[in-house]
Amino acid sequence: MRIAAVQHDIVWEDRDANFDRLAPQVAHAAGAGAELVLLTETFSTGFSMTPGIGEPEGGPSARFLAGQAAEHGVWIGGSCPEIAGGEAALPYNSFVLAGPDGTVHRYRKLHPFTHAGEHERFSAGEGPVTVEVGGLRITPFICYDLRFADVFWAAAPHTDVYLVPANWPAARRTHWQTLLQARAIENQAYVVGCNRVGTAGDGTEHAGDSRIISPMGELLATAAGVETMVLADVDPAEVAGTRDRLRFLPDRRGASNS
Template sequence: MQHDIVWEDRAANFARLAPQVARAADAGAELVLLSETFSTGFSMTPGIGEPEGGPSAQFLAEQAAAHGVWVGGSCPEIAADGPLPYNSFVLAGPDGTVHRYRKLHPFTHGGEHERFRAGDGPVTVTIGDLRITPFVCYDLRFADVFWQAARDTDVYLVTANWPAARRLHWTALLQARAIENQAYVVGCNRVGVAGDGTEHAGDSRIVHPTGELLATAAGVETLVLADVDAAEVAATRDRFRFLADRREHTATPPALPRS
């Protein structure tokens, strides 16, 4: 669900997003992905965090229950083990199930490392016959964590506030992660201008395990819909055994010449 965000106004965002989730469910979606920090924008304001299971997670759970779908997106959540929040991807199910992944790579260039804590590792969730691994925005630049989860993943979810200035990186990396891991990649990026002046172009898309673009969006609020199938992932990996051929390598430094 490609959408704009009202800066640091949770109530306004909940009011705007609820009818969009309903529209997605009516269109046949079974999993609805919102943007990174969907309820606040990508804010570094001290105190922007909320308790784990706070209003943003509750909104996702309420929408999931109301429409009988899975709903996910990220929000700033403070856990019991420290004062700074995590950029936490929350995936809520229609039966009340909630899964969490904490963003591994705070965006140092934007100062996120000073306001947010880093997570510990990838998380893979099984929904029906799909193995789903979520990541958040800047994580997309780090191929190794995608590789780490690849053999147990059918679909990667990537939620983002990716700036328009680097939109080529966003689109290229989404396709690259699909091709090299032979898995679907669902990239959801926001549109509009953030409170800090950053412009976002959207470019949300769903990519097939071969890199084919199944559905794409331009720079407006819209739905991006496509079917994903675990059997198609298995067939792609069986037909082109690139993933099976991947090997772990340990770099050996070159020997220095004797003098």
């Protein structure tokens, strides 16, 4: 499967402006042969914790993804603030993966970013979600989740590729780069990291550094700090072959490798 990570800027808290900016970038990725297109964390609003920023599950951001998936015949995903459970509930930082046939899957960020107070404005999800698309087993995580190796370990036996959309700050870009590569190496799986560029409404700078990493930790595609796209082919047979050649996962204590 050919995967594209669209590294983009975000207009702060302006969904329509972001939809207008992203539509041609998604079209470009589809035109380059991408079968799955990854956008960033909170692609339609920026990493905002303004009260009321949440939208209903299946709201405008999810509808945008579904529309793009149908128009271009691709799978497409990114995260957005979605409310489930009543108007008074806190939103989830929800990764929505939409398919060209109208299928929609959701993963809710497990680890709110307490350093910035996300835990006060967003609810935490309950567990990893793995989706099979065209024979490829896909497990999404979101930004801060990247720091918690245990959840990647738990999902590894059933994962060929991890998707990690983010609004990771430039001040800790070395952490982003290193952790993405570590998650690929230790789990012998592909990792696709898609980070935004530009300056958020709260003044936080973002450097991009989106990348696609092989099960051996090799950088298959990388980006610097501008709006662009990284593109690479991923193959579940490469994951299976790596794990068969180097049988590291069964040696994890307490790991489930059924």
